[in-house]
Amino acid sequence: MEIKIDSCKHCGKGFTFDSESVPRYRVDAAPLVIVYVLDCVNCGRQVSIDIEQSYDEFLQEMKESEVPDGMKRCPDCAEFVQEMARVCRFCTYRFGEDN
Numbered sequence: 001m002e003i004k005i006d007s008c009k010h011c012g013k014g015f016t017f018d019s020e021s022v023p024r025y026r027v028d029a030a031p032l033v034i035v036y037v038l039d040c041v042n043c044g045r046q047v048s049i050d051i052e053q054s055y056d057e058f059l060q061e062m063k064e065s066e067v068p069d070g071m072k073r074c075p076d077c078a079e080f081v082q083e084m085a086r087v088c089r090f091c092t093y094r095f096g097e098d099n
């Protein structure tokens with residue numbers, strides 16, 4: 001998803017970035033607020049932006065993203081957990097024998 005920053009707090013110039021390419025910090029709330037921290041493409045200094053996202057959108061995005069090696073996705077909360085995990089560390093979902 002492309003996200004637009006209206007004006008960098010350091011240089012005042014706006015730019016857009018791809019949300020997939022920067023680390024983000026999830027803040028649990030309803031609606032979810034996701035904080036992206038990145039370097040301004042104009043001045044190179046760090047800026048952060050808060051994006052509100054509905055939980056449904058968040059789940060959808062998680063479902064579309066790829067599962068990293070050694071991980072599996074919790075069917076309940078869609079977070080990635082260790083492949084060997086029996087209990088999801090995010091929502092305490094219990095995996096069965098076959099997942």
Ligand SMILES: [Zn+2]
Pocket residue numbers: 008009010011012013040041042043044045
């Ligand atoms: Zn800047």
Ligand SMILES: [Zn+2]
Pocket residue numbers: 074075076077078079088089090091092093
């Ligand atoms: Zn879970």
